[in-house]
Amino acid sequence: MHSDDRSDGTATRSRRDLLAAAGGLTAGLVGTAGCLGSTDRVRVLAAGSLAVALEEGIGPAFESATDHGYEGEYHGTNAVLRFVEDGTKQPDVVIGADVALLQERLYPDDTEWDAAFAANEVVIAYTPETELGQRLAAGEPWYEVVADAADGELAISDPDLDPLGYRALLLFELVEREHGLEGFRDAMADRVYREPDEPQLLAGLENGNRACAVAYSNMAAERDVAVRELADEYNFGNPEYADRYAQASYTTADGHTVEGSPVVYTATVRAGADRPDAGRAFVSFLLENGDLLADHGFRVDESLPRFHGEPPEAIVP
CATH class of the missing domain: 3.40.190.10 (Periplasmic binding protein-like II)
Known part of the structure; x- marks a missing residue:
């Protein structure tokens, strides 16, 4: 019989006091649904568990380090992929929390590659x-x-x-x-x-x-x-x-x-993206800044990033 817990059950994990206003922030993020339409920003449609990390960490850092703005929208991965499949939303970058599911649903019409970049539990x-x-x-x-x-x-x-x-x-x-x-x-x-x-x-x-x-x-x-x-x-x-x-x-x-599969996040630039260059720049930034994800409780180890398919040359670190 396997042990069912790694600790005695009394641990409380506290990485940061980010959001005294966490509820208000994430509610606002999801409230952006349908707003992926501006042309001066990279548009990212991502798994909801990434909302705070992208809005508070990766997104602002990307804007500071590049000439691109950032615009994010967050839903469950199944919903994210459905929006892309049926054309309801047309992001530059798609990020999911299940590698196999993204590959099953987006290949080959909406992408031919993806890059796994972070893990969770x-x-x-x-x-x-x-x-x-x-x-x-x-x-x-x-x-x-x-x-x-x-x-x-x-x-x-x-x-x-x-x-x-x-x-x-x-x-x-x-x-x-x-x-x-x-x-x-x-x-x-x-x-x-x-x-x-x-x-x-x-x-x-x-x-x-x-x-x-x-x-x-x-x-x-x-x-x-x-x-x-x-x-x-x-x-x-x-x-x-x-x-x-x-x-x-x-x-x-x-x-x-x-x-069932390990929790691994993967990103791709959508085929037909309005701003593919900005999308590639964002995914590259994501892969090169694992410390920002680690600050928000994600695991980024030596096994990451991992690529499937043939990513554009600009993506590979």
Whole structure:
């Protein structure tokens, strides 16, 4: 049997006090939907968990270092890719949180290459003042704690819009299989609150509507909330466990079946982009400034960046 946690459950990760106004910022970011239209800026359509890092770190630094402006819009990766596929939005740069999903849906019509640049992992974020939070902090097995959650007390992002959402369901499936918890995934799927706006996932903890949430590590760090870290067997953060993650799968509402995989972010310049030069400059800047991503809780190690397909010469560091 595998260990289910890397710590005693009492750790709170606090990387920065970024956003006393975090909720207001991310709400504003998603509120830019439909605004990808200016011609003097690189237009980036990205996974919602990158919103703060791009708006507070990479975007301003890119503007300072180049002649280009920055304009970002953020949604769950599934939604990002759908917007590109159906032509609803026409960004210069597309960034997703699931490499295989981006390649499946955008190749070859919308791109023929992508560059993986950062990694993340899944955690259980919680409010210490709640009963569930107290039990998580005390080190009880996390799956026993969340099994006692009332309807809506545990939040996940929408699995049909966002890889974080389906990774939550895959997490439940993996632990069900490991511990013989028959029906655990389905029971949890029926009980959770599904947040359709990924950057707002943790707002429910802050306003007292939720006790805990399945989140990415960086999201919890940016909002300075308590977390229960998960063992590598479950956190989708260790490439050595890729085969184990892939034992669980989910089929989205629009018919795409995805297998569990390590959380890796990948970027590409859209074929037919209005400003391809600016797009290439932005992706290059992203690859060369991993320290800015690390400041926001992402992991950038020696295995990154990784390329698929044939990126333009200007992209390769």
